[in-house]
Amino acid sequence: MIRYLKLYWMFVKQSFMQASAFRLNFWMLVITNIVFFGVQFIFMDVIFSNVSSLSGWTKYDMFFYLGTYNIIDSLWMFGPFFNLLTMSESINTGMMDMYITKPINSQFMVSLRKVEVSSILSIFAGIGMIVYALIMSGRTLSISRVALYAFTILNGLLIMYSIYFILSCLSFWFIKTEFVEQIHTILCYFSMRPAEIYKGFIRFVLFYILPYGLMITISAKSAIKEVTLKEYGVFLVISWGLFSLTGLMWKYSLRKYSSASS
């Protein structure tokens, strides 16, 4: 485990060195991030000048939710995203062979090799948003709440990672996998608002079938609202269940890969 952490730290350092060669790009990502969420904040401002709350979520609850979304999304882009995005490319270019022939867990390599350091700034932007939301709503978080929040976010990331990873593995069978990115984008659209405010079919899908909504909603709730033991239990079962599926999917995909190449 320590070995992997040390290795990851090397990946991060390497990414830093590469990033300093393109400093403008480094800052542009976070500026784009701030502008994007700025627009969402403006939208919420307009909405909440007409209502005081939506299904129990007030304006600053929403800001906190958006900040949580930003943190999770930025962690996602920092770590797995760009690796999984290019998975089909690695298969086609032979880069995949480099990953699986190393004496290191290949799933770790293929998921985390490339690090997008500029996302760190976006994470800070997200933290800035939640702090702003907390200050404006006059709330404070106890240390245990913060710990729970961080823990929930990391578990929630497992959900995003697992779904995207399992779908990306399909590139071992199909060459064109643009639909993976499109499904992910649709899910992100739906997850811009707490899954709780929806009802019926959409709520069910966001919670149990493609649980991006669950992931962000539970994370935000763990900090500023109450989460029942049952809800949290379901959340953990889903996140770790999906994650264990990735291991199986990966083994299965590798078998297919070795049998296809010479």
Next chain:
Amino acid sequence: MSRYLQVAKISWQNALIYKANFIGTSIMNIFRVIAEAAFWAVFFEVSKKDSIGGYTLFSIITYYLLMFIIGTFINANQTGFSIANDIKTGRLSQFLVKPVNYLGYYMSEAISKKLLQLSITLLIFIPVFAICYKNLVFNIVPVQLIFYPLVLSLAFILNYLINVAFSLTAFFVIEITSFFFLQEIIFNFLSGGVFPLDILPKSILGVFRLLPFMYVTYFPISILNKGISTSELFYGIAAQCIWIIVLYIIIKILWRFGIRLYAGTGI
């Protein structure tokens, strides 16, 4: 003229290869409409209001549907990207020696690609319209429809020129790719892509009226969706024309200074 028609024909054939992409994008847009509709449904239920900024739930859904159809047609960001890339890689040089106007070339390409994309988008959205027909809200003043092709054409040209003007800054800035994402987000917001602009406070809307962006998508949509007065229609068309002229001048200036820099360092 026949040269540009040739370009258009070839672009159409090229674009047909990517029809799966267009179909995918349209389907994604349908989901986006559903996502927005679901959110607004919750809003109207909770607020117990009938309307916000003059929009009811169904007129807002209509807004988003129209926005995705018209917006997809008018959006020619790809051109800006291509131009910036040409400048960066030096590919621009081969265009300078060809007997075609550079911007005209890309315009023909954009028109044919967009027409194809519009056809596919309409095909996909027709079932959606058929299902929701009774619920959609249109407030069209019939006489204004005569001007609609003009409004759409001007909107297309306006959007094209905005993208070109932005991409020509590639003459002066080395790495512009990351700016494009930022530009897209800002453009999307200012032209009404995130939510209908007139739910914003009047003071902010006043500032937006002075900028060209809302005349690209918001203005054409409002003619069909909310319905506007004759004076607003002519004001909008005039704004489109004025901005087209202003942008054309800006492009000419950027081009003159940029090409000098380019010739100095290009291949």
